[in-house]
Amino acid sequence: MAGEIMLQTPLTQDKVQKLRAGDAVLISGTIYTGRDAAHKKMVEALARGEELPFDVKDQIIYYVGPSPEKPGKPIGSAGPTTSYRMDSYAPKLIALGQTGMLGKGWRAPEVIEAMKKYGAVYFAAIGGAGAYIARCIKASEVIAYPELGPEAVRKLTVENLPAIVAIDAQGNNIYELGKAKYRKT
Amino acid sequence: MKTIHTDEIIPVVERLCMEANYFLGDDMVAALQRAASAEENPAGAAILSRLVENAEIARSEEAPMCQDTGMAVIFAEVGQDLHIEGMGLTDAINQGVRQGYSKGYLRKSVVKDPTLNRANTGDNTPAIIHYDIVPGDELKITLAPKGFGSENMGGIKMCKPSEGLDGVINFVVDTVDKAGGNPCPPIVVGVGAGGDLEKCAILAKKALLRSIGEHNPDPEWRKVEETILERINKLGIGPQGLGGTQTALAVFIETYPTHIAGMPVAVNINCHAARHKEAALKGRDA
Numbered sequence: 001m002a003g004e005i006m007l008q009t010p011l012t013q014d015k016v017q018k019l020r021a022g023d024a025v026l027i028s029g030t031i032y033t034g035r036d037a038a039h040k041k042m043v044e045a046l047a048r049g050e051e052l053p054f055d056v057k058d059q060i061i062y063y064v065g066p067s068p069e070k071p072g073k074p075i076g077s078a079g080p081t082t083s084y085r086m087d088s089y090a091p092k093l094i095a096l097g098q099t100g101m102l103g104k105g106w107r108a109p110e111v112i113e114a115m116k117k118y119g120a121v122y123f124a125a126i127g128g129a130g131a132y133i134a135r136c137i138k139a140s141e142v143i144a145y146p147e148l149g150p151e152a153v154r155k156l157t158v159e160n161l162p163a164i165v166a167i168d169a170q171g172n173n174i175y176e177l178g179k180a181k182y183r184k185t
Numbered sequence: 186m187k188t189i190h191t192d193e194i195i196p197v198v199e200r201l202c203m204e205a206n207y208f209l210g211d212d213m214v215a216a217l218q219r220a221a222s223a224e225e226n227p228a229g230a231a232i233l234s235r236l237v238e239n240a241e242i243a244r245s246e247e248a249p250m251c252q253d254t255g256m257a258v259i260f261a262e263v264g265q266d267l268h269i270e271g272m273g274l275t276d277a278i279n280q281g282v283r284q285g286y287s288k289g290y291l292r293k294s295v296v297k298d299p300t301l302n303r304a305n306t307g308d309n310t311p312a313i314i315h316y317d318i319v320p321g322d323e324l325k326i327t328l329a330p331k332g333f334g335s336e337n338m339g340g341i342k343m344c345k346p347s348e349g350l351d352g353v354i355n356f357v358v359d360t361v362d363k364a365g366g367n368p369c370p371p372i373v374v375g376v377g378a379g380g381d382l383e384k385c386a387i388l389a390k391k392a393l394l395r396s397i398g399e400h401n402p403d404p405e406w407r408k409v410e411e412t413i414l415e416r417i418n419k420l421g422i423g424p425q426g427l428g429g430t431q432t433a434l435a436v437f438i439e440t441y442p443t444h445i446a447g448m449p450v451a452v453n454i455n456c457h458a459a460r461h462k463e464a465a466l467k468g469r470d471a
Contacts, residue, residue, distance in 0.1 A: 022228070024231075037303075064252065065252060065292065065294075066292070067252045067290060067291055068290045068291070068292065069290070070290050076249065076252065076290055077249040077250070077252040077292075078252050079253075081334065082334045084367065104334070104366060104367070104426075105334075105365065105367035105426065106365055106366065106367065124366070126232055126235055126239075127334065127366075127369035127425055127456070128251045128334075128369045128457055128458045129251075130250060130251040130252040131239050131248045132235055132238055132242055134248065135242065148305075149305050150293070150294070150305075164425075166427070174427050175365060175366055175427065178226065178228075178421070178426075178427045178428020178429070179420070179421040181428050182225060182226060182421035182423055182428045182429050183421030184419040184421065185419045185420065
């Protein structure tokens with residue numbers, strides 16, 4: 001797609017503040033994975049005063065539970081899972097400096113408030129494009145909670161992973177803006 | 186009386202698990218291509234083109250089109266003149282699922298208990314199996330892996346008869362509207378109307394087994410399918426919920442007689458990875 005913004009991680013505040021809802025981006029660099037069970041474990045670890053398995057500051061967490069990798073491939077199919085299930089955990093990680101979330105679907109108001117307060121962006125990846133996105137993932141390593149299987153936390157190296165800024169750090173929301181623009185009722 | 190041994194059934198189920206997850210139906214691919222041409226939002230059109238490309242990659246690499254390879258939902262039609270030998274039929278189907286999800290590098294997404302013990306069963310069993318006893322001596326198995334991004338967005342309403350057709354239509358459209366981008370639009374919408382609480386839910390799931398382009402045989406219900414599709418595509422949700430005109434590719438309604446006091450309606454949303462594959466096994470003379 002024309003006009004895509006090349007975005008290199010780590011996602012520092014200067015990059016966060018420039019992104020606007022509706023921007024198409026191609027993400028490259030290191031990102032981390034986590035979905036329901038991993039988020040629950042991370043937030044429980046924080047409550048016990050323990051450290052997280054990785055430093056979330058300036059990082060993107062991709063909400064994904066990949067399918068098993070075939071021999072010779074770094075990862076199986078790896079499209080986004082629905083993000084609202086992480087809503088009760090996300091604000092705590094954003095408060096610690098997490099600047100990017102990559103998933104699909106709408107977010108709760110408290111997540112958007114945290115994004116505005118601390119400076120974070122929510123990206124939508126193409127839901128269901130698991131085989132396509134797998135081609136953008138060049139390396140994958142389980143770094144925490146291997147017992148969770150597909151829900152383990154992984155460190156991924158990605159190249160030109162396509163996504164759209166769904167909600168920016170000002171709270172502009174493409175799910176609302178886009179729908180309003182094309183609604184015909 | 187004809188006979189089938191479960192040793193013949195297991196590899197068929199195994200194969201269906203893989204084929205359903207690797208090979209999106211030609212009807213769906215064509216529908217996605219049509220949607221890409223029709224979509225008014227350029228960003229949405231780009232997403233739709235990438236979804237076509239995704240289906241092509243999945244097919245050529247024999248990789249799951251979506252990482253959520255679903256719970257294995259199976260509709261089994263068992264001919265009443267058929268004798269099944271070997272292990273229990275349910276055990277055989279689950280063994281096929283176990284082998285298919287393991288050998289096919291498919292994600293295991295089933296937990297043991299809904300609340301008290303959410304530990305992964307490790308082999309994607311048990312499957313959800315619906316049996317029908319039908320005339321004949323064949324066993325027909327349809328496997329429709331269902332991801333929960335879309336399954337979570339379904340709903341059921343025990344409508345009052347006084348709500349009439351508008352009640353049915355409004356409930357379906359509202360359910361899709363509330364779901365927004367969560368079920369990975371463009372979606373296919375299955376609707377079950379009539380029966381009772383569980384019958385309409387099963388009908389809604391069964392409706393999703395149709396191919397794009399098939400309609401309810403009753404011309405009046407076909408018109409309702411078209412009306413709902415048109416209303417959904419005016420909601421503005423669009424591909425992935427980011428705005429657009431291509432929110433649903435089809436609406437499939439299945440109906441059943443119901444009670445004088447009721448009008449149950451169930452909605453089961455399928456994502457664009459609308460997967461289903463079937464196989465028929467013929468019984469042999471014993």
